[in-house]
Amino acid sequence: xxxxxxxxxxxxxxxxxxxxxxxxxxxxxxxxxxxxxxxxxxxxxxxxxxxxxxxxxxxxxxxxxxxxxxxxxxxxxxxxxxxxxxxxxxxxxxxxxxxxxxxxxxxxxxxxxx
Amino acid sequence: xxxxxxxxxxxxxxxxxxxxxxxxxxxxxxxxxxxxxxxxxxxxxxxxxxxxxxxxxxxxxxxxxxxxxxxxxxxxxxxxxxxxxxxxxxxxxxxxxxxxxxxxxxxxxx
Numbered sequence: 001x002x003x004x005x006x007x008x009x010x011x012x013x014x015x016x017x018x019x020x021x022x023x024x025x026x027x028x029x030x031x032x033x034x035x036x037x038x039x040x041x042x043x044x045x046x047x048x049x050x051x052x053x054x055x056x057x058x059x060x061x062x063x064x065x066x067x068x069x070x071x072x073x074x075x076x077x078x079x080x081x082x083x084x085x086x087x088x089x090x091x092x093x094x095x096x097x098x099x100x101x102x103x104x105x106x107x108x109x110x111x112x113x114x
Numbered sequence: 115x116x117x118x119x120x121x122x123x124x125x126x127x128x129x130x131x132x133x134x135x136x137x138x139x140x141x142x143x144x145x146x147x148x149x150x151x152x153x154x155x156x157x158x159x160x161x162x163x164x165x166x167x168x169x170x171x172x173x174x175x176x177x178x179x180x181x182x183x184x185x186x187x188x189x190x191x192x193x194x195x196x197x198x199x200x201x202x203x204x205x206x207x208x209x210x211x212x213x214x215x216x217x218x219x220x221x222x223x224x
Contacts, residue, residue, distance in 0.1 A: 004156070035214075043157075043214040056211055068215060081200065090156055103212060105156030 001034035005025050006091050012112045013081055016055040021076045021109045023091030026047040033103065034066060043090070051073050060114075078111075086113045115215075116201045119216030126221040134188045135218040137181075146179055146186050149155030151200045151217070176222075185200045195224040 002107075004025045025032060033048040047066040048056045054066065063079045064108055078085060091106040118139040127133050137146070145164045149157040163170045163179045163186065170177045176189040190197055199217050204212040 041151075041217045041219075043202065043217075045211055045213075048211070049140050092157075102159035102162060103157075105149075105158070110152075 004091055004104050006106040006109050008010055008109060009107065012114065014114055015081055015083060017081050018077070018079045019081060020078070021089055021108055022074070023083050024075050024095040025072055025104070027093055027103070027104060029093035029095050030071055031094050031096065032068070034074065035090040035092060036110050037088045037090060041086070081113045083113050085113055118205055118213060120201070120203060120215045120218040121134045123216070124219040124220060126223065127193055129193060129195055129224050131193055133193050133197070133220055133222070135188045135220070137215050139187045139205045140184065141207055143181070145217055146202045147206065147212065148188050149151050149201065149202045149204060157202065188202060193222045195222050198222045
């Protein structure tokens with residue numbers, strides 16, 4: 001069983017489109033995260049959710065919006081996609097809010113904006 | 115920036131040799147974690163060392179932490195081809211966040 005899953009694995013789209021990436025974890029964790037990894041492999045936190053409450057937003061453009069229907073899911077919606085949004089997006093989860101415990105990562109979604 | 119920085123950026127060794135990667139960071143931390151990323155995959159947690167610990171072992175992994183120098187090292191002994199991956203350090207500053215370094219790309223040649 002996959003602990004943290006993301007769909008789709010690959011996403012190719014045109015500039016200006018709106019897209020969503022889904023994430024689900026079956027670990028019973030109460031905190032979920034979204035990271036962006038650029039072409040230089042730099043991994044940057046975008047959001048984290050604890051019990052449906054946003055607790056971090058690291059200077060991410062408001063075109064990006066996380067949606068958490070329940071604590072097992074954290075979806076990422078992106079409006080008006082730009083070329084610079086091309087990257088690999090990773091979902092992760094951890095047992096408690098805060099990062100004292102290890103984070104479990106999904107396999108990533110490679111987004112290409114043309 | 116609280117981002118960590120790994121050194122070297124890339125490392126190539128022969129199977130059986132030891133691999134040492136270093137991480138430097140800028141702020142005080144609660145703990146430091148090391149993760150591994152295989153090509154095209156997500157990150158996998160390897161080991162966590164708390165700020166009051168100086169050394170920790172897990173199998174072929176040995177991590178050291180020097181908070182006075184704000185640095186950590188990851189040693190992989192008796193490397194195998196399957197150890198080929200990128201390795202990232204991540205610092206927990208207690209701000210409900212992990213700050214990842216830039217990664218070391220390790221290649222183990224069979």
